[in-house]
Structures are given as structure tokens and as C-alpha cells.
Amino acid sequence: MIPIQSISYPIFFENSLQELHKFILESKYSKVFILVDSNTEIHCLPAVQEALKDIDYDLIEITPGEENKNIDFCIGIWRMLLDFGAERNSLLINLGGGVITDMGGFAASTFKRGIDFVQVPTTLLSQVDASVGGKTGIDMDNVKNIIGTFTQPKAVFINTRFLKTLEEREIRSGFAEVLKHGLIYDRSLFNTVKMAGPIGLTDEIIYRSVEIKNEVVKEDPFEKSLRKILNFGHTIGHAVESYSLSHDRKPLLHGEAIAIGFICEAYLSSKKNGLRQAELEETVEAIKAVYPSYNLRKENYPALLEIMKNDKKNNGGQINFSLLSEIGKCGFDLYCTEEEIFESLDYYISM
Ligand SMILES: NC(=O)c1ccc[n+]([C@@H]2O[C@H](COP(=O)([O-])OP(=O)(O)OC[C@H]3O[C@@H](n4cnc5c(N)ncnc54)[C@H](O)[C@@H]3O)[C@@H](O)[C@H]2O)c1
Structure with missing residues (x-):
């Protein structure tokens, strides 16, 4: 399956985690961050760690769930980026479902007026939809995605093996x-x-x-x-x-x-x-x-x-x-x- 070319970035399917590794080595970021929730930390991070063995990164973890796709959690992400010394030339890897790719994309697109981010979608929904197209955002007062930006990721890395640990309800x-x-x-x-x-x-x-x-x-x-x-x-x-x-x-x-x-x-x-x-x-x-x-x-x-x-x-x-x-x-x-x-x-x- 050949990579799909999007607006300004590739979407990888085959050997996508090796492609992620290659992308980071070639891009020369000063710092790398991985955003996960507690589920993707357990189910998906180990494969990413294996692929990125020789790369240093800091981990930012949030609580899973749509109810947490809000400004408070976003401030938490910005604060962690600040505390870990993120610079303009840093990369945020969003490893998770649509909540992570939307909110991580939003946090990255606004932090220091925008740092690079890539999407590593781990749910079916985020693979076929949320990670592609550059819509980032958070909810406010229960209005969905009411705050957000159009910002394209630098690349998307789709690995359908991640879907094996997903609950059937999430697949549906x-x-x-x-x-x-x-x-x-x-x-x-x-x-x-x-x-x-x-x-x-x-x-x-x-x-x-x-x-x-x-x-x-x-x-x-x-x-x-x-x-x-x-x-x-x-x-x-x-x-x-x-x-x-x-x-x-x-x-x-x-x-x-x-x-x-x-x-x-x-x-x-x-x-x-x-x-x-x-x-x-x-x-x-x-x-x-x-x-x-x-x-x-x-x-x-x-x-x-x-x-x-x-x-x-x-x-x-x-x-x-x-x-x-x-x-x-x-x-x-x-x-x-x-x-x-x-x-x-x-x-x-x-x-
Ligand atoms: N930006 C866009 O264009 C766009 C398009 C469609 C949907 N969305 C947004 O996407 C969000 C929904 O995304 P979602 O359905 O992926 O929800 P989600 O991110 O909440 O993930 C669903 C659940 O699956 C868990 N999970 C993720 N990957 C896993 C894995 N591999 N194994 C086991 N558990 C895993 C998560 O921790 C979470 O509990 C909504 O906020 C919606 O607004 C955005």
C-alpha cells in the first residue's frame, strides 16, 4: 500500500512506525514529545518505543475520554510542554484516538504560535477520519469542536495492528x-x-x-x-x-x-x-x-x-x-x- 499524498504531507500505511522513525531522524527536531492517554500508553506506546529505540522523548499523558477534550486538559498539555522545555523546533507525536489527535493537534498548533506535530492514530475512527485533513480542536460547554484551528500535521502514520486491542464498541x-x-x-x-x-x-x-x-x-x-x-x-x-x-x-x-x-x-x-x-x-x-x-x-x-x-x-x-x-x-x-x-x-x- 503506497503512501497517500495529502495537502502537504504523506499518510503512511506500510511499516508506518519505521517511517515515523525515519521521519524523526531526517527532521532534526530539538525535542520530541509523545502525547498518549492511559489506554494508548498501555496498548500502543510499547510498539512505538520499540520503533524509536534510539530517540529521546518526553511523555505527556492525559485521561482518556471525550469529556476531557477541553481547555483544562489542553492547558495541562501546554504546561507539560513548557515544563519540559519545548521549543519552536520541537515535535509532538499524537498517539491515540480522535481525542488525542484533535486536542494534541490543537495544543501543538497554538503552542509558541505553532510547533510541528504528527498523527499516529490508534482507533478506527481516527485512522479513517480524525487524523487526516488538519482539523484540530477541543469542545467547550458541551459544544463539539467549537474551538480549533485548521493546521496540517507534518505526516500521518497509520498502523491497523493497533486496532486489535480496541473494544468492539469503539470499532463500531x-x-x-x-x-x-x-x-x-x-x-x-x-x-x-x-x-x-x-x-x-x-x-x-x-x-x-x-x-x-x-x-x-x-x-x-x-x-x-x-x-x-x-x-x-x-x-x-x-x-x-x-x-x-x-x-x-x-x-x-x-x-x-x-x-x-x-x-x-x-x-x-x-x-x-x-x-x-x-x-x-x-x-x-x-x-x-x-x-x-x-x-x-x-x-x-x-x-x-x-x-x-x-x-x-x-x-x-x-x-x-x-x-x-x-x-x-x-x-x-x-x-x-x-x-x-x-x-x-x-x-x-x-x-
Ligand atoms: N478532526 C477531525 O476531522 C475529526 C473527525 C472525526 C472525529 N473527530 C473527533 O474524534 C473524536 C473521537 O475519536 P475516537 O473515537 O478515536 O475516540 P477516543 O480518542 O476517545 O478513543 C476511544 C477510546 O479508545 C481508547 N483507545 C485508543 N486507541 C486504542 C487502542 N489501540 N487500543 C485500545 N484502546 C484504545 C482511548 O483511550 C479511548 O478510551 C471526537 O472527539 C471527534 O470529534 C475529529
Whole structure:
């Protein structure tokens, strides 16, 4: 599997940890830092240590979980960088899932006006999505990714062997983004992914999924147009995720919430963007086959709408959607009324 070239950096697949080693030796950084959470420290750091045997580095560890992707933990990272004497010419290696790659990317892109960072994604979700494309960020007041930057990493190193220690629920969460890449861009990928299911995913599927994400972000790095299609399912999905984070004892994972968004937004696609009924049903079936239903209640609708109103993608006070016209094709900058949004939530409940 040859490296994929992104906007300004390579995405390595094969021998990726050896490539990381080579990259560090060639780049001559004054200091190297590795950011982990307590899970990636146990499951992923040993392989990285083995590959980087002759490289000195300092370790920064944070507590895992979306609830910690916030300014307080980010200050913790900045403080550690300062205490360890990080300079402009330092490198931060983000070794973890999307929380680590997003928050580590944000901390690096703002520390001393920006130091280099690379992504070593260790969850399915971060491999096929979060580590590619240069969106960094943190949440605030339960609004997802509301603070952040567009900053490209210097390289991405994907090693699918890391997925072996990932919990099945986390695989299912990442699977949502793989399904999305098929739904918005590649009908034949969607067919393959649907058949494979979360535990049948192959390296080839993961590679193709990264290729799609990369093709889209290369075309439109700052999300002025085409990149918006990656937000399919995310307007409602993010609202459900934020709501669940602040209300549920066991909150939904990102992909689980986005899967709810897919059903609602596939419904809106059929109302507003010509998605045929048969393809709406096919989409819903593919999602229902993998994700348990979530107890969405009518009395939560106003709170969900409030969250959607804060979405970064909105324009002129209208709530912005990316909606399928068919499986494999997606439009963007489509607006739905509150009534239509509530109808789509009703549709989810009726499923
Ligand atoms: N920047 C982007 O373009 C983008 C795109 C999609 C999602 N995201 C963000 O990604 C985040 C979700 O990412 P995630 O699903 O990877 O969550 P995560 O980073 O919280 O990781 C999930 C869990 O798996 C553990 N873990 C990680 N790697 C492991 C491994 N190899 N073995 C065992 N356990 C491991 C983590 O410690 C954590 O407990 C969200 O914050 C979302 O907003 C960003």
C-alpha cells in the first residue's frame, strides 16, 4: 500500500512506525514529545518505543475520554510542554484516538504560535477520519469542536495492528465514518462495507476510506465547499452527541451519535435532495444492522435544536445540512426548517 499524498504531507500505511522513525531522524527536531492517554500508553506506546529505540522523548499523558477534550486538559498539555522545555523546533507525536489527535493537534498548533506535530492514530475512527485533513480542536460547554484551528500535521502514520486491542464498541463507532465515506462518495465502497460489517473490515477498506477523506479535503482544505459533504449526518449527530455527553450516564460514542444523524439526515435527504425511498431504506437498514436504537424523546427536541443552532456550519441563522442525492453522492449548503428537523427526529423514533 503506497503512501497517500495529502495537502502537504504523506499518510503512511506500510511499516508506518519505521517511517515515523525515519521521519524523526531526517527532521532534526530539538525535542520530541509523545502525547498518549492511559489506554494508548498501555496498548500502543510499547510498539512505538520499540520503533524509536534510539530517540529521546518526553511523555505527556492525559485521561482518556471525550469529556476531557477541553481547555483544562489542553492547558495541562501546554504546561507539560513548557515544563519540559519545548521549543519552536520541537515535535509532538499524537498517539491515540480522535481525542488525542484533535486536542494534541490543537495544543501543538497554538503552542509558541505553532510547533510541528504528527498523527499516529490508534482507533478506527481516527485512522479513517480524525487524523487526516488538519482539523484540530477541543469542545467547550458541551459544544463539539467549537474551538480549533485548521493546521496540517507534518505526516500521518497509520498502523491497523493497533486496532486489535480496541473494544468492539469503539470499532463500531469508527465504522460509522467508513460507512459515511461510501454513502457520500463511493457506492461500491458502501456495498463492500455493508457486507463486511464492523468486524469484517479489511486494510483495503480502511485504505480506500482514507483515500476518500483525503481526496475531499485536498480539493477544499478550509471547508468552503466540497469538504462540507463530510458533514453528512453530523448536524443532527453532533447535537445528539453533545446532548448525550451532558445527560447520559453512559454517553454515546461519536460514531454511535453520527449513525443516528445518518438516519435523520437520510430522511431529510429524501425530502430535500431527491434521495429515492429505496435508497433511504437501504441506508437505514445498513445502520440498524450495526447500531442499537437510542432512546430519543420528543421533550429533548428543543435542547437538540438549541445545540444545532450553535453549529459552526450555519449561515445567517439557518441550520446547514449536507444531504445525499443518491448513495455515493452528496450535496451541501442545504437548509432545513425546524419542523423538518423535528420530522426527521420523529422518523428516527419511528424506526
Ligand atoms: N478532526 C477531525 O476531522 C475529526 C473527525 C472525526 C472525529 N473527530 C473527533 O474524534 C473524536 C473521537 O475519536 P475516537 O473515537 O478515536 O475516540 P477516543 O480518542 O476517545 O478513543 C476511544 C477510546 O479508545 C481508547 N483507545 C485508543 N486507541 C486504542 C487502542 N489501540 N487500543 C485500545 N484502546 C484504545 C482511548 O483511550 C479511548 O478510551 C471526537 O472527539 C471527534 O470529534 C475529529
